[in-house]
Amino acid sequence: MFSYYFTLALRSLKRNVVLTLLMIAAIGVGIGASMTTLTVFRAMAGDPIPEKSTQLFSVQIDNWGPSKKTVVTGDEEHLQPQISYPDAIGLMNAHAAPRQSAMYATGFALTPSNPQLLPFQVHARAAYTDVFRMFDVPFRFGGPWSSADDENRADVVVITRELNDKVFDGSNSVGKMLNLDNHDYRVVGVMDQWQPIPKFYDLNNDKYGKSEQLFLPFTRAIAGEMSSWGNNNCAGDIGAPGWQGRLHSECIWIQFWAELPTTADVDRYRRFLNNYASDQQRSGRFNWPAHTRIRDARQWLVYQHAILDEVRILVLVSFSFLFVCLLNAMGLMLAKILGRAGDIGVRRALGANRRAIFSQCLIEAGVIGFAGGLLGLALTALGLVGLRALLSEEVSRLTHFGLMDISIAILLAVFATILAGLYPTWRAAHVQPAWQLKAQ
Amino acid sequence: MLKMTHLSKAYRTEVVETYALRDFSIHVREGEFVAVTGPSGSGKTTFLTIAGLLEEFNGGEYQLDGANVRGLNDNQRSRLRNEKIGFIFQAFNLISDLNVQDNIDVPLRYRGFNGAERRRRIQESLERVGLSARSRHYPAELSGGQQQRVAIARALAGSPRLLLADEPTGNLDTQMARGVLDLLEELHRDGATIVMVTHDPELAIRAQREVHIVDGQVVDLTAQPRLVVGANAQL
Numbered sequence: 001m002f003s004y005y006f007t008l009a010l011r012s013l014k015r016n017v018v019l020t021l022l023m024i025a026a027i028g029v030g031i032g033a034s035m036t037t038l039t040v041f042r043a044m045a046g047d048p049i050p051e052k053s054t055q056l057f058s059v060q061i062d063n064w065g066p067s068k069k070t071v072v073t074g075d076e077e078h079l080q081p082q083i084s085y086p087d088a089i090g091l092m093n094a095h096a097a098p099r100q101s102a103m104y105a106t107g108f109a110l111t112p113s114n115p116q117l118l119p120f121q122v123h124a125r126a127a128y129t130d131v132f133r134m135f136d137v138p139f140r141f142g143g144p145w146s147s148a149d150d151e152n153r154a155d156v157v158v159i160t161r162e163l164n165d166k167v168f169d170g171s172n173s174v175g176k177m178l179n180l181d182n183h184d185y186r187v188v189g190v191m192d193q194w195q196p197i198p199k200f201y202d203l204n205n206d207k208y209g210k211s212e213q214l215f216l217p218f219t220r221a222i223a224g225e226m227s228s229w230g231n232n233n234c235a236g237d238i239g240a241p242g243w244q245g246r247l248h249s250e251c252i253w254i255q256f257w258a259e260l261p262t263t264a265d266v267d268r269y270r271r272f273l274n275n276y277a278s279d280q281q282r283s284g285r286f287n288w289p290a291h292t293r294i295r296d297a298r299q300w301l302v303y304q305h306a307i308l309d310e311v312r313i314l315v316l317v318s319f320s321f322l323f324v325c326l327l328n329a330m331g332l333m334l335a336k337i338l339g340r341a342g343d344i345g346v347r348r349a350l351g352a353n354r355r356a357i358f359s360q361c362l363i364e365a366g367v368i369g370f371a372g373g374l375l376g377l378a379l380t381a382l383g384l385v386g387l388r389a390l391l392s393e394e395v396s397r398l399t400h401f402g403l404m405d406i407s408i409a410i411l412l413a414v415f416a417t418i419l420a421g422l423y424p425t426w427r428a429a430h431v432q433p434a435w436q437l438k439a440q
Numbered sequence: 441m442l443k444m445t446h447l448s449k450a451y452r453t454e455v456v457e458t459y460a461l462r463d464f465s466i467h468v469r470e471g472e473f474v475a476v477t478g479p480s481g482s483g484k485t486t487f488l489t490i491a492g493l494l495e496e497f498n499g500g501e502y503q504l505d506g507a508n509v510r511g512l513n514d515n516q517r518s519r520l521r522n523e524k525i526g527f528i529f530q531a532f533n534l535i536s537d538l539n540v541q542d543n544i545d546v547p548l549r550y551r552g553f554n555g556a557e558r559r560r561r562i563q564e565s566l567e568r569v570g571l572s573a574r575s576r577h578y579p580a581e582l583s584g585g586q587q588q589r590v591a592i593a594r595a596l597a598g599s600p601r602l603l604l605a606d607e608p609t610g611n612l613d614t615q616m617a618r619g620v621l622d623l624l625e626e627l628h629r630d631g632a633t634i635v636m637v638t639h640d641p642e643l644a645i646r647a648q649r650e651v652h653i654v655d656g657q658v659v660d661l662t663a664q665p666r667l668v669v670g671a672n673a674q675l
Contacts (some may be wrong), residue, residue: 002548011537346533349494350594351522351550353515434489 001356009364016336020368023332027417032327032379033318035409037389039380039401041095041315049135049349052259053297056134057266058201059256061087061277062291068110068235079136079293081204081304082231082252085222092128096272097258098265099134102218104254105202105230106311108180112167121394122163122180123229125202125212125223132158132189134259135201136324140164142174142189142383145217153219158189160409163213178214183224185216200297202255203304204231228253270294325421332422337361341431348433361425362418369417380409441602441609441633442468442491447500449486449656460486461656464500468635470601473628475647476637483656484637485606491635492525492604493517505601522550526595530607532587534579534594541567541575544594565593569623585616592623603627605636609643630650 013020047053060079063086083091106126111119131137132144141164145156157178159393164173164187177184198207225243232253239249260266270292277290295303337344344357352360384401449461459641460483468474474670477486489495490502493509505524512520527533534543541562548558566572569589579587588608595603609617625646628634636647644650652659 001549015537342533343535346535347546347550348518349492349521349527349533350547351518351598353518353550355515356518356550432495434495 001359004336005360005363006367008360009251009367009372012340012364013367016339019332019336023329023336023368024371024375025105026325026328026332027369027413028375028379030322031376031409031413031416032383033153034315034322035376035380035405035412036383037314037318038408039384039405040387041312042405047298048198048200048301049297052136053200055259055261056297057258057260057269057294058297058300059083059091059258059273059291060295061273062085062288063250063280063286064235064250065286065288077291077293079291081235082233082251083254084252085247085254086250088254088256090276091256091273092256094272094276097260097269099130099259100257101131101134102254102256103129103131103201104218104221104228105205106221107211107229110167110216110332111179111182113177113179114167122213124180124214124216124221124226126218126226127215128218130259131215131257134257135194135196137194140190140192141172145188150219151366153223154217155183155185155220155295156188156217157185157189158215159187160191160211160213161193164190180214186353187265198301198306199233200301200306201257203301203306204255207306209303222247266294286336322416324338329372329417330420330423333365333368333421334422334427337424337428341428344428345432345433345435348431354429357431358425358429362421362426365418365421365425366414368421369414370410372417373413376413377406377409380405441465441470441472442635443501443503444487444491445501447490447497447502448657449483449490449495449497451649459656461490461497463657464653466651466658468602468633470633471628471631473625473632473634474636475644475650476635476653477639477641477644477650478653480639482653483593484653485640486656487653488606488635488636488637491602492527493521518550522547523600524601526598526600526603528591528595528603528605528608530585530610532579532591532611534587534590536579539578540571540578540582540590540593543579543590544597547594547598560598561599562593565597568596569593583593583616584612585619588612588616588620589623592620592627601633603632603634605634607638607640608636609640610638617643 005340049056060081061083062079063084064080066078083102091191092100092102104126106124108122108124109119125131128150129144129147132139137144140161142158144158145154148154148155157180158176159167159173161170164170167178168176173187173190176187178187179185195211199209199211227346230253232251234249234251237250239245239251258269273292273294274290277286277292279288280286281288347357347360380401443467444464447461447464448459449464450457450459452458464487465485466487476484479503486495490497491504493504493512497510504520507520509517509520535546544562544565545558548561553561559636562575563572566575569592571586571589571593573588574586579590582590588611592608603624608624609620612620618645621643624634624636628648634647637641638644
């Protein structure tokens with residue numbers, strides 16, 4: 001009977017074209033508005049590393065004490081989002097996690113060996129070798145540097161596929177040299193496509209931006225006195241002058257991530273961290289009780305407000321708008337169905353039970369929803385263009401509309417319209433055939 | 441075929457209760473052609489809608505083809521209506537955006553017949569009413585008489601046990617009315633059981649027996665069946 005009801009739905013829609021177009025427009029506009037914002041919201045709220053987000057933990061240690069203000073808006077725990085160099089080294093040396101890495105953003109001037117290319121600036125990340133396995137970074141050529149390279153402060157780098165394409169024409173560059181700030185570094189690995197969004201491991205700058213173009217050992221960066229290109233906060237106490245002064249200061253500029261695969265690992269690490277902070281208190285560095293926290297990647301995104309409030313509000317507003325559009329569509333459907341009460345009465349007289357009428361009208365609502373969904377897709381495409389003018393460039397980059405989004409739009413339109421059509425359909429199924437036929 | 445015993449139907453509002461049928465009894469035997477007559481508001485159409493299972497009743501008993509219909513749910517009533525009853529309405533009640541064959545197809549779809557069976561029945565019923573050539577026409581393209589013939593074809597297509605006709609010639613001119621009535625008589629001669637509601641005594645004469653309703657009650661049930669008037673009788 002589905003094909004029969006489907007044919008009847010098409011005939012019914014052709015019967016009153018204006019009313020049909022109004023319904024489709026109401027649903028299409030609602031779907032367009034909600035899908036536009038939902039597309040951005042989904043990209044921003046998405047899990048950047050779903051297979052491991054519950055195993056990767058960001059580490060926080062309160063090295064400032066309660067007298068200094070926190071730097072995270074709305075953080076009632078007064079915890080800093082980054083840690084100091086002394087704490088980074090203290091944690092690394094403790095080897096309390098199966099995998100761990102301190103890291104920070106830095107950068108270079110890269111001079112290509114190809115004389116036809118001009119020198120250019122590259123963003124880099126200083127980290128430990130564990131970071132590649134922790135973050136499941138895929139490799140096109142070669143692989144991560146070794147732990148020995150970390151210990152030896154080796155002049156090695158891992159570069160992105162994009163940088164490899166630019167500097168080495170996409171060839172296997174493992175073993176080749178890269179000149180950074182007039183110093184040669186050996187390429188040990190070329191990453192394949194890897195772009196976590198948001199850039200969960202460092203949300204301090206350009207959280208929806210591209211990952212760094214190259215990675216090098218943290219120890220090498222420190223030895224080379226490579227300054228931080230990321231967020232630095234000293235809460236008014238910048239320490240002694242010079243690089244060594246910076247390293248020994250309580251300034252926070254380093255991110256620290258640990259991979260803790262099991263809940264036992266998590267509990268153990270939490271105890272370790274607390275003991276570490278207590279040791280700092282005993283040694284006289286902290287004159288306050290241990291105050292530490294670990295958060296997994298998902299919790300970290302929430303804590304760091306990685307989803308913009310304006311997008312949340314936009315999603316709320318647009319779904320409210322969709323609701324209003326559906327109410328309109330419901331009213332139009334009701335008018336259309338009540339206008340056909342005579343036909344429904346005839347069908348009932350000819351043997352249609354309530355379920356048959358209900359199915360027929362619901363399929364008609366589904367067809368309207370599908371058409372509304374198609375219109376909504378077109379309006380979503382327009383909406384995303386408009387959104388790029390409204391939001392920042394980093395958010396605009398997220399506005400991809402893929403097959404999944406198309407499916408969601410169509411399903412949402414059909415489901416929402418069927419939902420809106422339930423009451424008119426219920427009314428149709430309860431048309432009193434005797435009254436309708438008497439009226440005629 | 442159709443037996444109502446002490447049946448009552450009341451329409452209630454908060455302040456008043458109006459009986460459309462009261463202590464209403466009728467027995468239509470298989471193969472009969474019965475005319476139900478009475479003045480406007482006497483309860484003729486209410487009787488027809490209850491007989492056609494389109495409306496519930498308050499009291500009494502109603503047996504259709506030997507089955508007691510009291511207490512049947514919507515599914516059961518719809519199935520019974522679809523299988524045993526064919527309706528012919530005064531206003532034809534064809535669905536305007538379906539062509540002739542699709543209109544006749546409607547009850548057959550609900551019956552669950554397959555495509556071949558539906559096509560066969562549509563063809564047969566159209567031949568019966570002499571409209572085979574109009575199967576692709578839409579109701580608006582047909583005369584009133586032709587529309588009523590389509591409605592009769594639709595009623596016949598499911599091979600019902602009982603035909604219920606509500607003023608079947610009420611919207612037709614004399615010539616068209618004669619044609620429709622001739623067709624009903626022909627169906628009756630072929631064995632159909634027909635109950636026809638009309639307020640026109642001239643039409644009632646064409647039936648085998650007449651039941652007169654006043655104020656929701658049968659006041660004159662002709663004891664002896666009349667002879668069927670000849671097929672060529674004039675209105």
